[in-house]
Amino acid sequence: MTMQIPTQISAADITGLVLAGGRGSRMGGVDKGLQNFNGTPLAMHAVMRLGMQVGEVLINANRNLSAYESFGVPVWPDGLADHAGPLAGFLTGLERCETPFLLTVPCDSPLFPLDLAARLADAMTAQDAEIAIASAPEVQADGQTALRPQPVFCLLRATLLESLVRFTQGGGRKIDAWTAEHRTVHVAFDGPADPPDAFANANTLAELHALEQR
Helix, strand or coil, X not given: CCCCCCCCCCHHHEEEEEEECCCCHHHCCCCHHHCEECCXXXXXXXXHHHHCCCCEEEEEECCCHHHHHCCCCCEECCCCCCCCCHHHHHHHHHHHCCCXXXXXXXXXXXXXXXXXXXXXXXXXXXXXXCEEEEEEEEECCCCCEEEEEEEEEEEEEHHHHHHHHHHHHCCCCXXXXXXXXXXXXXXXXXXXXXXXXXXXXXXXXXXXXXXXHC
């Protein structure tokens, strides 16, 4: 008996994961997800925007866990040591995910699209992909605008847990090296109705304040 490919992925099939486990080194070592954006912690913005799109939300954080727990959703630290980067968060999310799909977003992009989950899910189903990654326009060094993958905005099939365990246990840490092993679709968010700064992130306090002014 062959397993049927779903014709549509519902919001209830997706667990959302806010990645807040980084060191915040470019922000002076502060816990980035707890920095205020228009009066509300960055990670809380992500929780609220994800909550409108998925069935359940989790946070991946490695410090100030009680502060994150006050947002009202489960909080899980990395299982891998040494702040192993976003893939450590992916791994934590897949280990805790009880739905068929996991959608990851970083804590420092408070304006990400409210149709992110739906568009990634539609593309994943249409292409029978295992991974769907957002792409967004970015201004390059030469002043030209080009589409660039945003790999931390990633919809994953939960069945990829075993693959990611093997990859990270082998020392792998780069998202693109792992996703290259799987059927991956890139989804462009560059339509006329897509805000150009939807995926803008705040790596420094200056960038955070600039985002607040937009």
